[in-house]
Amino acid sequence: MTYKRPVGTQDIVPGVVEEWQYVESIFRAMADDYGYGEIRTPIFEDTDLFLRSVGQETDIVRKEMYTFEDRGGRSLTLRAEGTAPAVRAYLENNLWNQDRERVVKLYYVAPIFRYDRPQAGRYRQHHQLGLEVLGSPRPEVDAEIITFAWNFFQRLGLQGVQVLLNSVGCPLCTPAYVQKLTAVMQESLGDLCADCQTRIQTNPLRVLDCKLCQDYVARAPRLADELCGECDDHLVAVQATLNLLAVPCTLDHTIVRGLDYYTKTAFEFRVEGIGAQASIGGGGRYDGLVEQCGGKPTPGVGIGIGLERVLLARRHAGIEFGADQRDGTFVVALGDGAWNEALKLCYELRAAGIRSDVDYRRRSLKAQLRLADSERYVSAAILGDDEIARGVVSLKNMVDGEQTEVSRSELIVRLS
RNA sequence: GUGGGAGUAGCUCAACGGCAGAGCACCUGACUGUGGCUCAGGGGGUUGGGGGUUCGAAUCCCCUCUCUCACCCCA
Numbered sequence: 001m002t003y004k005r006p007v008g009t010q011d012i013v014p015g016v017v018e019e020w021q022y023v024e025s026i027f028r029a030m031a032d033d034y035g036y037g038e039i040r041t042p043i044f045e046d047t048d049l050f051l052r053s054v055g056q057e058t059d060i061v062r063k064e065m066y067t068f069e070d071r072g073g074r075s076l077t078l079r080a081e082g083t084a085p086a087v088r089a090y091l092e093n094n095l096w097n098q099d100r101e102r103v104v105k106l107y108y109v110a111p112i113f114r115y116d117r118p119q120a121g122r123y124r125q126h127h128q129l130g131l132e133v134l135g136s137p138r139p140e141v142d143a144e145i146i147t148f149a150w151n152f153f154q155r156l157g158l159q160g161v162q163v164l165l166n167s168v169g170c171p172l173c174t175p176a177y178v179q180k181l182t183a184v185m186q187e188s189l190g191d192l193c194a195d196c197q198t199r200i201q202t203n204p205l206r207v208l209d210c211k212l213c214q215d216y217v218a219r220a221p222r223l224a225d226e227l228c229g230e231c232d233d234h235l236v237a238v239q240a241t242l243n244l245l246a247v248p249c250t251l252d253h254t255i256v257r258g259l260d261y262y263t264k265t266a267f268e269f270r271v272e273g274i275g276a277q278a279s280i281g282g283g284g285r286y287d288g289l290v291e292q293c294g295g296k297p298t299p300g301v302g303i304g305i306g307l308e309r310v311l312l313a314r315r316h317a318g319i320e321f322g323a324d325q326r327d328g329t330f331v332v333a334l335g336d337g338a339w340n341e342a343l344k345l346c347y348e349l350r351a352a353g354i355r356s357d358v359d360y361r362r363r364s365l366k367a368q369l370r371l372a373d374s375e376r377y378v379s380a381a382i383l384g385d386d387e388i389a390r391g392v393v394s395l396k397n398m399v400d401g402e403q404t405e406v407s408r409s410e411l412i413v414r415l416s
Numbered sequence: 417g418u419g420g421g422a423g424u425a426g427c428u429c430a431a432c433g434g435c436a437g438a439g440c441a442c443c444u445g446a447c448u449g450u451g452g453c454u455c456a457g458g459g460g461g462u463u464g465g466g467g468g469u470u471c472g473a474a475u476c477c478c479c480u481c482u483c484u485c486a487c488c489c490c491a
Contacts, residue, residue, distance in 0.1 A: 306491025369451035
């Protein structure tokens with residue numbers, strides 16, 4: 001083995017890719033039902049897009065981006081996050097169509113790259129199922145995205161999914177809260193963990209979700225209690241809508257998210273049993289991001305769902321996938337003279353939309369039937385000199401072993 | 417970036433200083449035109465890589481790579 005896949009990446013091979021396709025298909029079907037359109041953006045973007053949107057002081061920017069220079073000297077970065085590229089594309093393609101209030105609903109299924117140390121549920125290339133709604137400040141939209149994710153997880157059979165909700169305020173109320181928080185934290189600065197001692201300067205809200213410093217966080221005022229009237233109303237309305245739609249959620253004051261662009265609603269979906277990385281989805285509102293990216297002031301909300309973690313959660317929940325479904329007809333040739341005829345029949349079946357194959361190793365009848373069985377064909381069409389002479393095939397059912405003679409002309413109809 | 421655990425056949429693992437093995441899988445045959453069950457036989461390995469100690473290393477020591485779990489952080 002000369003080459004190995006890069007650290008933190010994975011090959012998704014036949015046998016496991018089917019469950020990925022299944023989960024993706026549920027997501028796509030639901031996105032369509034909810035009125036979202038798919039957007040596909042480049043796998044890399046100008047580095048600046050991430051620097052300016054995600055935030056200079058976030059871990060993603062500070063130590064996790066896959067940044068490289070192309071031959072033209074441009075600094076590019078592999079997609080570190082889904083929202084910024086979507087917003088960029090929204091502006092660049094004028095999806096808002098000159099109507100600033102137009103509600104544009106986008107979804108994506110895309111690989112995300114972060115230079116992290118891999119562990120359970122964490123990869124350097126992972127995949128996110130994302131939703132973004134641009135143009136609406138309404139709390140019902142926040143609730144729609146959360147409800148979508150909740151229903152998606154239900155549909156996939158995940159039990160015990162926790163929905164954690166919070167508000168990180170807006171430029172009107174957050175700064176005042178940050179001042180209060182900083183003041184309280186300064187009192188016990190020496191007791192905070194090393195990270196928080198710097199965080200309190202660079203990104204004060206992040207202190208709230210530090211696992212080590214929760215004792216001190218508990219003494220500080222809660223952000224949700226310090227919101228301005230508009231942010232408070234918004235949070236209450238999101239909760240009310242979720243309640244209306246029967247989505248259970250818990251207010252959690254430590255949810256602040258790791259990206260700088262969030263305003264008002266911040267939320268996270270967690271599930272136990274898949275390791276330390278328990279978050280299977282997260283997102284929030286970003287009312288300032290579009291403007292920051294050079295557009296007119298436009299509100300937005302979004303979510304990213306971790307595909308690998310959803311798959312992990314399904315496995316942990318004991319959900320079996322793709323048991324032993326059989327389909328198609330394997331063509332078995334008997335005798336040297338039958339191979340060409342078998343090949344022709346195989347292509348006829350394929351052209352008729354019937355899964356089919358032959359044994360290119362031209363082995364014995366026994367070996368061919370074994371192959372048909374292990375490749376999960378539901379039947380085998382046996383062609384020997386005898387059958388060819390009479391214009392028939394011996395059609396063997398691979399489940400019960402019963403065999404009948406079918407004329408070549410009726411075969412396709414019979415199998416369709 | 418930091419710390420713990422682990423790398424032996426395609427897979428799961430044994431051998432723990434003395435001839436590298438088992439189960440499963442794969443291939444062939446018993447059954448020369450009938451898969452699964454059974455039985456018999458067969459192919460498969462630079463023991464992750466490099467260096468060192470030793471008469472002798474999968475085994476002990478050092479380095480390195482990878483996997484894995486956790487911290488940090490995120491999906």
